């Protein structure tokens with residue numbers, strides 16, 4: 001045993017934007033996996049408040065939502081004694097690395113990002129350079145910690161690919177510097193859809209409140225929203241092409257109960273959509289109950305949250321500073 005090298009635990013990193021209370025999509029696609037991975041990996045999780053600036057949120061709302069998002073991250077069960085949890089803006093190394101990575105990113109590849117195209121269509125009067133550069137900052141978030149895995153929903157896959165391409169280019173030009181990160185995308189739950197238009201993803205910014213479940217929705221609101229979810233006219237609970245609404249409800253139910261699609265089909269054989277919708281709603285209410293209870297307690301304890309944030313920022317700065325120093329040296333910045 002003496003000669004066995006001590007293996008470094010694989011490192012996991014992910015961030016979430018504090019643009020609104022997170023949805024069930026954010027939870028099932030990302031936050032739940034963050035918690036599951038937090039026991040076995042060396043994990044770093046953050047509030048992407050710098051990313052949120054791209055669409056000019058109201059400053060007071062951003063401040064409030066950022067703290068709420070931080071409290072929610074702890075509420076889903078991330079133990080700050082075992083994981084690093086922090087605010088992106090408290091760790092200056094991200095922005096510094098992002099500038100250097102800008103100089104290793106082609107304009108053409110950044111222009112191909114579908115989220116940039118979608119968001120610039122949505123905010124046609126406010127297409128900032130920040131919105132365009134967003135995926136490079138995201139690459140810096142990941143690469144600065146030498147992350148092995150990045151748990152995200154399917155919508156972030158293209159950004160992950162860009163981060164790998166930038167890392168690979170830098171490694172080729174300047175010598176091995178960055179670990180190439182792998183996306184960790186769950187099999188079920190990676191793309192939770194809107195309850196009103198199941199061809200679209202469930203999104204924090206959807207103006208129709210019936211389309212998404214917020215993690216802080218009270219039980220009666222959750223039940224009402226599921227009861228009004230758009231389905232189809234077949235009235236058979238089965239997973240199939242063209243049944244987007246039912247497929248989505250089955251994915252949600254599967255994530256919350258651990259049941260397979262086959263088990264769900266058997267459970268609801270001969271029953272109507274009404275029974276199924278109520279069962280899905282109840283499984284979500286039970287899943288979110290401890291999160292909501294923890295949130296109520298934590299959001300009332302600002303001193304504790306500030307202390308956790310301070311410790312998180314210190315730990316994240318320490319780790320990320322090592323990568324930044326290496327990169328600064330490799331690109332030729334004079335360091336006395």
Ligand code: TYM
Pocket residue numbers: 013014015016017018025026027028029030031048051137138141142150151152153154155156189190191192193201202203
């Ligand atoms: P954001 O804040 O939009 O979403 C946070 C996480 O939730 C996932 N997600 C979903 N998963 C399943 N179904 C949905 N309907 C759904 N909607 C959102 C997202 O994929 C994401 O994992 N750019 C990122 C934040 C970010 C980041 C990073 C992520 C900044 N830096 C570094 C990973 C690594 C974003 O806007 O996520």
